[in-house]
Amino acid sequence: MNTVSVIPERCTGCQCCEMVCSLSHEGFCSPSLSRIRVKKWEEISVFIPIICQQCEKPPCVDICPTGARERTPGTDTVMTDENRCVGCKSCLYACPYSAPVLHLLTKRTMTCDLCHGQPLCTQVCTAGALSYGPEGILSTEKRRAFAQTLLHSTRSR
């Protein structure tokens, strides 16, 4: 199963992902129309993109009272059916990330649809904070990076 993985240490807060998401999905440019949101703490220079992780056991699907949140058959995505969504926001509360966002105009929730298998946010993220692939890649990469620092510290001793 492929997802968008986030490495927050690499995020520089440029908001390119927000822009490309809102532009490609809604035709407007606005961080508030994006399905990915960059949270910032400028005094410690920390930027963390929050995006739907397409959970294996999505709490949003369990809690949705109208059955609007569901896993789309044939894809990896968990999506909101706009016709059934009543905008009760319970998925926002249930999600451990609070990743679903309210659409500025329709007031229904929306989450990442992986751009039909080619997420644009991962293409424009030149900082390397966002990547798309099987979940295994992220953990392998992180493990490797950690091993490398270990290697450096033992070598330099």
Place this chain on the structure above:
Amino acid sequence: MIKGWTGKRLRIDLGFQKAWVEDIAPADLRQWFGGRGLNASFFVQHFPSPISPASPENPVAFAAGPLTGTLAPASGWTSIASISPILDPPRYGITRMAGHFGASLKGAGFDQCIIQGRANRPVYLWIDGEEVKFEKADHLWGKETTGTTVAIQEEKADRSVEVLCIGPAGERRLPFANAIHRLSWTGDHLGLGYLFGVKQLKAIAIRGKKPITLHDPQRFLNLCLGLKDRIQKDRKIRRLRESGAFSLLEREGGVMMKQGTGRLPFGSEKQWAISLRTHVSGRQSCFSCPVHCGVNIEYQRGYFGGIHPEKAWHWGPQIGVYNGEWTLKLLRFCQTRGLDPFLAGSLLTRILEGVETGPLSEEDLRQADGIEDQGEKAFFILHRLIDSSRKEFDLVASRCPENEDLDVLADILSFCLVVVNRLNLMTVSNMIDLVHAATGYALSKKELRDTIWNILQMESRLQNKQLHPTDESPLPHFGEGQISEILRKEEHHNESIIHGTAS
């Protein structure tokens, strides 16, 4: 309906605590685009002759461009204009600020924001869409910039708010104080901190949520993706990204070498850069920029980002400091107090030079001591100070634009000067295409040339400079100048590409 632009100007009077919205005529937008052009035309209309920078009427103008707040690469800059206290005599001055401020101004629904008047007690402006509030800032007065930014965001219970604030230096009305945004990006070379301080304005906090409409979203998306891809793959950019803006230092160094210290041990600048690099902890980027050249520094539990080489240079080799630790200490001081590193740096250069080599020699001092009359003494010292100084005393740090016309073009479209003018990663045709896709306005190259020429003329009129395109002006590239040259080169280049693929 206007696309790309918002077509609105926010006017604020701090004295009467009033805010109102004006429409900007579409014809004006098409003529001046935005940023520097809009600001200059506002001043020509309302303030053709300079007024005192300390007077309440003196407007501080912020303006974004038609591409600010969109996906267009490196388009996050803001143009700022006012009657500047650091120019002698005080007159119209401009500067530009990188970062996210312009994008949030645009998101609030404005192309331009003009602040006038003087508050009778410290305030900060809270702009939430079209709602503008004048919030008390007594509890923030005296606070450092970091504390102010965080306090305002917590007061509004929203960390996504963008804050532009001054520190104690601005409150004390030092002419070389600046305003800082996201604790990284500053509006320098203008005395912005002084202007805020005079108006008793501690900060501007903006939350912008309005979507920006585009003429042809699909084409705009494709153009931006293509451009971002090209910029990302560029060799110069890769170097910039790997080693931060320090990679530009070699070029900066040659121009701004400190004079009068004699020869330095070989490689000391390199050592200085290396010692700075040991404190690097990640990067920070302007709005919608694929370059991420801002370098974050972690120093003594304090973080500061967006270090650009010029800033570090002014507190490093420029003043003879070759110890990275001290450079960081000085920069940190500037950042928290809200001092302009360029101006404060050049002032310090002068003072330090005085301490080291002494414009007043011991002999001078002895002579001065012998003078009875206080007036004569003052004259003697002043005379010695001015006449014996070997170096030109220039408070405004020297900047050498590589191409003035491209500077103007970048400023009116709110593009990054480094990407457009220094590294030339976007062609003029690219920018024209982007403007067309965003606004639906297909501008010809001739119109662009006229606009740039008109803006330069307006500015020189505001600054009481006389420009004659045919004369030997100090700027040799006016009118039928550089922009035409660039366009010719671009066309030639395109032709050769077409020719190359055909053959």
